[in-house]
Amino acid sequence: MAFHHTLGGERHTFADLKALLAAASSRRSGDELAGLAATSDARRVAARYALADLPLSTFLATALVPYEEDEVTRLIVDTHDKAAFAPIAHMTVGGFRDWLLSHEADTQALRAIAPGVTPEMAAAASKLMRNQDLMSVAHKITVVTKFRNTIGLKGCLASRLQPNHPTDDLKGIAASTLDGLLYGMGDAVVGINPATDSVANGLALLDMLDHARQRYDIPTQTCVLTHVTNTIEIINRGGAVDLVFQSIAGTQKANEGFGVSLAILKEAREAALSLGRGTLGTDLMYFETGQGAALSADAHHGIDQQTVEARAYAVAREFHPLLVNTVVGFIGPEYLYDGKQIIRAGLEDHFCAKLMGVPMGCDVCYTNHAEADQDDMDNLMVLLGTAGITFLIGVPGADDIMLNYQSLSFHDILTVRNLLGLKPAPEFAAWLERMGLYDTHRERMLPVSPGQTLLGQMIA
């Protein structure tokens, strides 16, 4: 079915729902690369007018990727909660945006509709929103998850400590981990991207992290971000697996590119659950996503990159994750060209995920061939902090020496916590205080050197 809108005397036609969504998306290089972007600014706004008038129920009647071909579509359709959808069933996309921003749509109401919101509905609404709208609505939503601590409480900002090393050197990783802990990082997870993606290496890294966690009784979880099939094998060999990590995307074909399916994710989750390692809760999946992943795998089915990204959150939601994060600026300038596009995408990803009930964090980051710098990252981290982001990723000095890109430094996350009055997860904050690392009175991390704390013995 085609869609039309006349703007300034010109009649714009959009061949189908995919074309309409793509044209309504704010400008980004990935949609231009795919040949899906609006060809003029006027056409983009015309698409938004047409999209605003579209009933939300259209998305239940029209699958962007056929049901028969794609298990992600089947998941979205089969798990749609009609009772949760009922209060918004009569709305258009434009009406939905207005309602989301209204005072009636409070934390309670937004939680209630989440199971009735499909990725395509969330993406459509986001295309009619300005950056501040994406922040205002996300800020009202609370998604709380638990494993060894409590993630996502109002007033909290958790962090992933990312101590990567180009040769997976255990002492090098321990040194970066110590540095991060002294800055109050790591309540979301201490998570390593391994340089060598093997079972043996994963076992060794997990063993090191788990020993450190137990020795200092740190109320957090550790993770080696290896392929999910490796994690299953590590569990079989008795490895210390807290969280199961996997990169995911919004179509079956893109997930096949990552070497995963819904069945494999289910199997891995059940294997990790059987270990019973969570003390406060059983949320143990950790997913990464990012706009451009589906297109780079030639598996986007003609869908714009923001909408197909939102479909990945349906996959995440199914497995009750502890953590999800978008790697927003990592995938490269052919998908998000500059700071403006990266910032917009980060806010969209956070909004869509939270609206669907997914605990969204962000790797606020960029590569050296993108038109971005640390000032852009400062902007995005403050905007996301204001919007209530679940967690941010921090690496020593913002420089990941293994993946060769720039993220946030531990300093940056201290700064955003301080600017916005946000605290670490409560169990982790109490631990920091017990360890003499945090001054509760003045609400700041204390300057402690490795020789002044028991943690210093971590590297021996």
Next chain:
Amino acid sequence: MTDSTPPSTSSRTTGDIVHLDPWQDLRALTRARIGLGRSGNAQRTTDVLAFQAAHAQARDAVHTALDVDAMKAALGEPCLVVHSRAPDRPTYLRRPDLGRRLAPESLAELKKGDWDVVFVAADGLSSVATAEGAVTLYQEMKKRLPHWKIAPLVMALQGRVALGDEIAQAMGARMVVMMIGERPGLSVADSLGVYLTYAPRVGTPDSARNCLSNIHLHGLKTAPAADKLAWLMKEALSRQVTGVALKDDSPDEHSLLSQGR
């Protein structure tokens, strides 16, 4: 680590302080920027500037045009220069598809021959890496492959890895060695990657290539890289294949995508 200390650009370099720095031993364990200290919550002036300097070098490596004249002078023998369909850097960065195909006028200039291999030196994402490393590697390879029919070196501008496929196809080469600047990081801005592809043609998938990466002064050195590449090329010629089939014997094969990044 010092809190609320006035920023000082010399605090870690003066003789007195070095011995008191509790992070000194730990820094030997990793090149990560650990133990930076802070002023309030913020990084100190010296660290902020060091980061900006590294980022500037990385960006310059991406945006500086390949110095073809200097490379020709270093080479001292006939060579060819081609362009991809990406006319400039901004287009190149936005449209990887254009960087994989030859500009029509370049394609018209390439003549078919009977070559075992063609070497291509492309700017990729770091022209600095290509300018510093590609000619030397090419010369090392010629020494190691005395009986091979080696085509003149092709220098390629605004090139991606797959551009080599079309070059080799047009020149009638049985395999292509693409030497290309890798995406620069903050610590290394001049790292060269080498991709070997047997029977290359437009549309050859990346899984059909073998890769040596991280070739630079502080990483894989030119001579051992040349040894590995020569071994791979001889295997490729006798087995008539590259990619996964050769992968098990090639210790440097790895892909960031396999771990989700």
